[in-house]
Amino acid sequence: MTHSTGQELVRERVTETLSPLTAQREHFKSVEPGVAGDLESALDQVASRVEVIARENEGMACDLLRCYEQLSVVSDVTRYMLILRTELEVMEFFAMRLRDTYPDCLVGVAWPEEGNYAVKEGFPALPKWLTASIRDCRERRRVLAANSGESAGIAPDGASLYHQEAVTAPVFAGPVFVCALVLWRRSETESVSSWDSGDVQLFDSLCSFCGDAMRNFRLVQELQEVAMETVRTLVNAVDQKDPYTSGHSNRVGYYAKLLATELGLEADALRALQWSALMHDIGKIGIRDDVLKKAGKLTEEEFDHIKEHPQRGHAIVRENPHMQASLDGVLHHHERYDGKGYPSGLAGEQIPLQARIIQTADIFDALTTNRSYRGAFSWQEALKILEEESGTVVDPLLCSIFASMMRRYYEQNPTAFDAIGNPGDQPNLCEDSEPTQP
Numbered sequence: 001m002t003h004s005t006g007q008e009l010v011r012e013r014v015t016e017t018l019s020p021l022t023a024q025r026e027h028f029k030s031v032e033p034g035v036a037g038d039l040e041s042a043l044d045q046v047a048s049r050v051e052v053i054a055r056e057n058e059g060m061a062c063d064l065l066r067c068y069e070q071l072s073v074v075s076d077v078t079r080y081m082l083i084l085r086t087e088l089e090v091m092e093f094f095a096m097r098l099r100d101t102y103p104d105c106l107v108g109v110a111w112p113e114e115g116n117y118a119v120k121e122g123f124p125a126l127p128k129w130l131t132a133s134i135r136d137c138r139e140r141r142r143v144l145a146a147n148s149g150e151s152a153g154i155a156p157d158g159a160s161l162y163h164q165e166a167v168t169a170p171v172f173a174g175p176v177f178v179c180a181l182v183l184w185r186r187s188e189t190e191s192v193s194s195w196d197s198g199d200v201q202l203f204d205s206l207c208s209f210c211g212d213a214m215r216n217f218r219l220v221q222e223l224q225e226v227a228m229e230t231v232r233t234l235v236n237a238v239d240q241k242d243p244y245t246s247g248h249s250n251r252v253g254y255y256a257k258l259l260a261t262e263l264g265l266e267a268d269a270l271r272a273l274q275w276s277a278l279m280h281d282i283g284k285i286g287i288r289d290d291v292l293k294k295a296g297k298l299t300e301e302e303f304d305h306i307k308e309h310p311q312r313g314h315a316i317v318r319e320n321p322h323m324q325a326s327l328d329g330v331l332h333h334h335e336r337y338d339g340k341g342y343p344s345g346l347a348g349e350q351i352p353l354q355a356r357i358i359q360t361a362d363i364f365d366a367l368t369t370n371r372s373y374r375g376a377f378s379w380q381e382a383l384k385i386l387e388e389e390s391g392t393v394v395d396p397l398l399c400s401i402f403a404s405m406m407r408r409y410y411e412q413n414p415t416a417f418d419a420i421g422n423p424g425d426q427p428n429l430c431e432d433s434e435p436t437q438p
Contacts, residue, residue, distance in 0.1 A: 090217055091171075091179065094210045095123065098183070101206075108182040110168075126182060167200055169207040173215040181207050224271075231278050248365055251426065253277040255361035258429065259398065262405050263357075268325070276329030277358050283313025283330070307342050310334055328352035333359050338392045356395045360386070360402050363394065368421045376421045379406065 095107045109123045166184030170177060183203060235249040256277040260270050284292060287309055291302045298306065314331040317323045332346060332355035339347030351359075367382035377385065383403045390399040409429040410417055419427040 087178070087214060087217060090210075090214055092123075094206075094213075095181070098181070098203075098206065102183055102203075105183045105185050108184070110180040110182055112177065112179065167203055169204045170211075171207050171214060172211040173218055174211075178211065178214055181210070228274070228278070231275065235278050235282060247426070248369070249278050249281055251365045251369075252280060252358065252361045254427070255364055255402075256357050258405065258409075259357050259361060259402050262401055263398075269354075272325035273329065273354050273357060275323060276326035276354055277361065279313060279317055279323075279326065280330050280333045280358050280362065281309060281313065282316055283309035283311065285316075286312040307334070311343050326354075329354040329358040331355070333362055335359070336393050337395055341393075351395075356398055360394050360398050363389075364402070370421075379410075379417055379420045383407075 091109055095109060098107045099105075106124050108126050110126065166182055168180050168182045170180050172178065181203075232250060253274055257270065257274055260273050265273065284306075287306055291298065291305050294302065310331050310333065314327060317330050318327055329352070332344065332351055335341035335344065335346045335351045335355060337348060337351070337356075339345055363386060364379075364382050367377045367385055368379055370376045383406060386394060386399050387403060390396040406429070413429060416427055416429050
């Protein structure tokens, strides 16, 4: 770390202050030798006293600077925590700020992996001597060194490094060890600056804060998962009103998430879509059982009644201020691309994207499951029906993307498609997507 020392700062300020007297001393040497002698003696005493004060305040200046640097990193990480979406992003941002704080060092991250430590893509590889020296990254404030007589390591240009020195500190998310941060200096000179206790203390404090930030990040993730599971439980209760739609909302949420990910929706929009897809049929809780479970064709009055469920669901969800971003899909998932849907008769891109995504997933799941009035279609037949309704019922672009995506997943993992249409079973069509649970 590069510091502008307190001694130098004090000396600079005192020199500026005493410069008029120093100039006068030269004048008095020729005019008043006695006065000049007294003045020179006084200046020497001041300089001596300044040196003592500077030495006494050197530690305080460095401590204040370290506190400032620590607060700067903490402030930045806290501010950017609102936009960081994964633990890896948290570590990448933290490593970047450490590089700013320690510009003469390389910043590495050692992740536990099968009893050893690995470096993820985007972080510098640890030197062999350092990898071999790390026994347990969970230890705090370990200072490791390598000299030319030991395993000095090789610079990127192939030159032998005479001396390297590193300090490690662990990152704990609560009681859970996440990884270890490593700083190391390397030099072709006889030595590099030693890590003093202040450096190690600052680094250790920053790693502790990083662990706290990681813990908070995980707590937020856990709370979101708990909330999602609570909603799944509630919508499953609604789905159970009709045995033919058991697990429907969860499957729609799953297919909608696959399509939204394919479209590249950002994290916030993706999360709002998942909530909306899960709750899209929640308004059916207010639909009469004799209509909802009717095996035969619905009368006009009965069909008008069942068409109320989007508005009923919208009225339920809008009461929660945290669900405002999920309202579009709940209200408009039965609109049609040709404008003949309900409840608002929206057409084309007037229909919110969230609702168009959910509509595609909703129709696909409805086609691939048994209903009271017909049997299930195969997933291939369901895609063909969707494509036939492209531009009239469903968004043609979304339909094309969804169909291509499903066929690609089938080529990658055909056995996973056996779960589609099986009562109580959930598909897991791609490795990066977890199946939802009914």
